[in-house]
Amino acid sequence: LRVAVLASGRGSNLQALIAARDAGRLPVDFVLVGSDKASAGALQLARDAGIPTFTLDPKAYASRREFDFELLHRLDASGAQLLVLAGFMRIIDGEALRPWVGRIINIHPSLLPKYRGLHTHRRALEAGDAEHGASVHYVTAELDGGPVIAQARLAIQPGDDEHSLAERLLGHEHQLLPAVLQLIADGRLALSPPDGVALDGLP
Numbered sequence: 001l002r003v004a005v006l007a008s009g010r011g012s013n014l015q016a017l018i019a020a021r022d023a024g025r026l027p028v029d030f031v032l033v034g035s036d037k038a039s040a041g042a043l044q045l046a047r048d049a050g051i052p053t054f055t056l057d058p059k060a061y062a063s064r065r066e067f068d069f070e071l072l073h074r075l076d077a078s079g080a081q082l083l084v085l086a087g088f089m090r091i092i093d094g095e096a097l098r099p100w101v102g103r104i105i106n107i108h109p110s111l112l113p114k115y116r117g118l119h120t121h122r123r124a125l126e127a128g129d130a131e132h133g134a135s136v137h138y139v140t141a142e143l144d145g146g147p148v149i150a151q152a153r154l155a156i157q158p159g160d161d162e163h164s165l166a167e168r169l170l171g172h173e174h175q176l177l178p179a180v181l182q183l184i185a186d187g188r189l190a191l192s193p194p195d196g197v198a199l200d201g202l203p
């Protein structure tokens with residue numbers, strides 16, 4: 001399975017994927033790692049692992065749409081069969097996304113459909129939730145709104161703050177994302193658009 005990854009930040013989820021592959025638990029080929037931030041830790045992790053990387057600076061494009069089309073063009077050219085968003089902090093244009101729907105997944109730090117968007121840990125704490133978690137879902141044009149594939153759950157502890165909760169959840173994310181990729185690589189989870197989902201939310 002040829003996999004491309006997009007990440008904007010430190011890249012600990014990418015690192016977990018690379019570690020799973022290195023441990024022989026994930027029969028995938030990471031063909032490309034892309035970012036919108038040249039300083040992303042994920043890019044350095046990829047380089048260290050010998051994975052080709054690229055950065056696209058959104059400011060160099062006239063519109064979000066032009067950026068997104070170029071981004072997905074690069075990913076197409078890499079021959080990737082699956083695209084993983086691992087902390088990619090941009091919303092991708094629905095039209096640019098269309099050819100990828102069904103083979104693009106994202107990891108989001110909440111128990112979707114709760115808390116789409118940002119500050120999920122804070123929102124779970126403020127709501128007084130007993131549990132929190134992370135979700136891997138198919139990406140559609142609706143932000144954090146595509147069908148959920150799998151979730152990891154944890155109990156919120158009395159002393160938890162945003163930081164402790166995020167840290168503890170991250171450990172679960174690092175199990176969850178490789179586990180979903182393994183399902184796909186083993187052919188136990190289809191990479192075609194789920195019924196009725198392909199055009200959901202797309203213009």
Ligand code: GRF
Binds near residue numbers: 007087088108170
């Ligand atoms: C993770 O919490 C992920 O769920 C969210 O962004 C964070 C990325 O962390 N989408 P990292 O860059 O993988 O360390």
